[in-house]
Amino acid sequence: MTRPVDRRILKTQAALREAFIRLLTHQTYESITVEQILVEANVGRSTFYAHCSGKDDLLRLCFRMLQAELIDAGPSSGPPFPLALALPVLRHLVDHRGLYSAFSGARAGALLLDELYKLVSELARRDLARLPQADAVAREIRQQFVVGAFTGLLAWWLKAKARLEPEAMDAMFQRLVADGIAPAPHVSDR
Numbered sequence: 001m002t003r004p005v006d007r008r009i010l011k012t013q014a015a016l017r018e019a020f021i022r023l024l025t026h027q028t029y030e031s032i033t034v035e036q037i038l039v040e041a042n043v044g045r046s047t048f049y050a051h052c053s054g055k056d057d058l059l060r061l062c063f064r065m066l067q068a069e070l071i072d073a074g075p076s077s078g079p080p081f082p083l084a085l086a087l088p089v090l091r092h093l094v095d096h097r098g099l100y101s102a103f104s105g106a107r108a109g110a111l112l113l114d115e116l117y118k119l120v121s122e123l124a125r126r127d128l129a130r131l132p133q134a135d136a137v138a139r140e141i142r143q144q145f146v147v148g149a150f151t152g153l154l155a156w157w158l159k160a161k162a163r164l165e166p167e168a169m170d171a172m173f174q175r176l177v178a179d180g181i182a183p184a185p186h187v188s189d190r
Contacts, residue, residue: 013051015041017062024099029059029108056111063115066092067122085123086150086173090166093158100158117151124150145180149173 019041023032034055038048052058070088093100103112124146128139153173157164164172 009051012043012047013061013065015043016048016051016058017065020058020062021096021099024102027102028104029055029102029111030105059111060115063119067119070119070123071126083124083127083146083174083177085120085127087166087170089120089123089150089154090157090169093154094166097158113151113155116154117147120150120154121147142180146177149177149180 016037019037020032023036023040027036032055034045034048037055037058038045041048052061070085070092073088100112103109121143124143128142128146131142150173153169157169
């Protein structure tokens with residue numbers, strides 16, 4: 001049985017996240033300092049470090065919070081197609097496009113893509129668990145295929161500032177991936 005999280009912790013983490021997001025709408029990720037986050041969130045340094053080891057860790061916390069929100073909002077049963085992960089992530093990126101442009105530097109961009117990869121991995125794991133069971137290798141291959149394809153599309157979409165609506169991107173992704181993750185006949189190792 002998991003212990004409930006203290007509401008004060010959730011409140012502080014939400015304040016840090018909101019402050020970080022406000023700063024990201026006006027500055028690049030690299031230019032934001034922990035001191036600015038403290039002032040914007042109205043928390044002390046020791047409180048900040050009780051929750052995060054630094055700015056990069058705060059970004060990771062923000063993505064864990066987003067992941068929890070998307071998992072809670074997504075279906076856990078029903079037909080395996082469409083993959084439920086795509087549209088909520090795409091809509092989130094459109095709703096927060098200005099935020100993601102703050103990650104223009106090479107290190108910040110790599111950190112952002114790494115966190116998107118982890119987020120998509122967890123959502124894909126949830127969605128793929130609804131498919132007919134396959135052996136462990138086939139499950140892992142499906143997972144890597146979906147995550148790699150989708151994060152590749154997300155990186156392109158963010159970088160190219162593509163004007164496709166989330167629903168159009170989702171429809172294309174669903175169509176392309178459907179055959180790739182459908183249960184396949186057993187392939188023997190030769």
